[in-house]
Amino acid sequence: MRHNLVVGSENVYNRDSIAIGWLVRAVAYRCTKKPLVWCEETRLTTAKKDDWGPFSSLPGNPLMWVFILSEMLVFSAFFVLYAWQRAADPALFNASQQLLDPLTGGLNTMVLLTSGLCAAFAIQAIADNNKRRCRQWLGLAMVLGVIFCFIKVLEYIDKFSAGLTPETDSFFTYYYLLTGFHFAHVVYGLALLALASWRTSRVNVEIVTAFWHLVDLIWVLLYPLLYLLR
Amino acid sequence: MNDTLPGTKRLLITWLLLMVLTLLAMASAQLGSQSGWQPLPMWVIAIVLASAGFKAQQILMIYLNLRVSSAGWKGSFVTLLSATIMLIFLAYFFAGLN
Numbered sequence: 001m002r003h004n005l006v007v008g009s010e011n012v013y014n015r016d017s018i019a020i021g022w023l024v025r026a027v028a029y030r031c032t033k034k035p036l037v038w039c040e041e042t043r044l045t046t047a048k049k050d051d052w053g054p055f056s057s058l059p060g061n062p063l064m065w066v067f068i069l070s071e072m073l074v075f076s077a078f079f080v081l082y083a084w085q086r087a088a089d090p091a092l093f094n095a096s097q098q099l100l101d102p103l104t105g106g107l108n109t110m111v112l113l114t115s116g117l118c119a120a121f122a123i124q125a126i127a128d129n130n131k132r133r134c135r136q137w138l139g140l141a142m143v144l145g146v147i148f149c150f151i152k153v154l155e156y157i158d159k160f161s162a163g164l165t166p167e168t169d170s171f172f173t174y175y176y177l178l179t180g181f182h183f184a185h186v187v188y189g190l191a192l193l194a195l196a197s198w199r200t201s202r203v204n205v206e207i208v209t210a211f212w213h214l215v216d217l218i219w220v221l222l223y224p225l226l227y228l229l230r
Numbered sequence: 231m232n233d234t235l236p237g238t239k240r241l242l243i244t245w246l247l248l249m250v251l252t253l254l255a256m257a258s259a260q261l262g263s264q265s266g267w268q269p270l271p272m273w274v275i276a277i278v279l280a281s282a283g284f285k286a287q288q289i290l291m292i293y294l295n296l297r298v299s300s301a302g303w304k305g306s307f308v309t310l311l312s313a314t315i316m317l318i319f320l321a322y323f324f325a326g327l328n
Contacts, residue, residue, distance in 0.1 A: 057300040059234065068294070069307075076314040083321035090325040094269060106256045110249055117245040120236070120293050127235055213293040220248075220285040221314070224278050228259035229322060230269050 060206045068214050075218050078181075079225055082174045089170070094230045096171035099164060101155070105227035108151050109219060112186075115144035116216040119193075119209040126205045134205060138197045141212065145190045152183055175226055182218055189215045234298045244292040251281045275322050283315040 055062035086093040122137035159165075159172075166176040189212045196208040236244070255278045259270060270278075290307055291297040297304070 054300075054302070058303055059295040059298050065303075069310075072307075072310060076310065079314060080317045080321070083318040087321045087325035090269070102256060102259060106252060109252045113245060113248045113252070116289065116293055117241060120241050121238075124235060124238065124241075210294060213289055216293065217286050217289045220252075220289065221282050223252075224255055224259075224282045225318065228255060228278055229275055230259075 060210055061203065064207050064210045068210065071214055071218070075221070078178060079221060082178065082225060085170060085174070090230075092169060093171045096164075096169055096175075097226070097230055099159070099162070100175070100227050102227040104151060104155055105223050108148050109223050111144050111148045111151070112216050112219050115141045115148070116213055118144065119212045122205055123209055126200065126202050131200045134200055135197050138193050138200075138205070138208075141209075142190055142193045142197070145186060145193065145212075149183070149186060149190075152179065152186075178222055178226065182215070182222055185215050185218065234295065236292050236295060236297075240292060244288050248285050248288060251285050255281045269326070272323060272326055276319065279315050279319050283311055286311050 052058075052062045055065065058065045118137045118141035122134045122141065125131075125134035125137055164172055166173050189208075192208040192211055196204045258274050258277050258281075287308060290311075291304070296307060
């Protein structure tokens with residue numbers, strides 16, 4: 001018997017959730033092959049959180065956790081692959097890693113962690129029904145995200161101008177692949193934060209900030225791997 | 231629902247902890263080799279990796295609020311993190327033997 005998936009609670013999800021709802025629908029369909037119901041008012045339709053079985057105990061939107069888990073698995077696989085590739089030729093990886101600046105990476109780590117704190121404060125604000133304060137925190141989180149991107153782009157320019165490209169050697173292939181993949185997540189996260197600032201609702205802010213914290217989480221593992229460990 | 235969210239004090243303490251651990255990891259990586267860019271001793275690699283793993287765990291539990299979830303979910307995420315950190319450490323350990 002084929003069941004349709006439904007998400008959220010009618011009290012929680014409102015029409016402001018439509019845009020982010022498309023993201024949820026896409027993830028839901030990809031993971032379960034079950035379509036989400038779209039009700040007559042084109043809003044995400046209703047279900048109690050208990051309908052999610054084991055996912056019910058997770059905070060926020062269960063589908064976001066499906067997404068977080070899958071992203072963690074993908075990045076974990078990349079990190080382990082990098083470490084074992086390095087083990088095959090540590091001298092080459094160490095020589096190339098020497099060309100990176102650990103201080104720049106560390107600064108970016110602190111910028112992103114502070115941005116994550118702002119995102120956490122945004123959740124608090126929207127939970128207190130303070131939309132204005134929530135938007136201020138989301139705005140600050142975005143500013144810090146843009147600073148992260150600015151520093152990263154400067155680093156890329158510096159490396160490219162020194163002739164260090166993804167084809168230089170295995171280390172730089174991984175460097176550009178991993179940081180580039182993460183950078184794409186940051187840019188996407190910034191777009192989502194902007195969307196939540198525009199259509200500010202509890203569910204939107206919860207989903208978007210969860211994604212933003214995932215971006216944080218990946219970077220705190222990526223930074224020591226590429227910049228510090230040798 | 232609001233009372234399940236981490237409070238301001240808790241968020242600030244977590245942020246401070248994450249910042250201090252980042253600085254500690256940076257300092258450990260610099261202090262590990264006295265003469266420039268030398269391979270790090272295994273104990274420094276262990277500290278930096280453990281610090282990174284703990285930071286990721288804090289982001290999961292506090293920022294993502296996984297601490298209010300069931301023990302099964304918390305255990306699953308921590309196990310995934312621990313396995314990743316352990317496999318990375320083993321790779322560095324074997325690289326150090328060569």
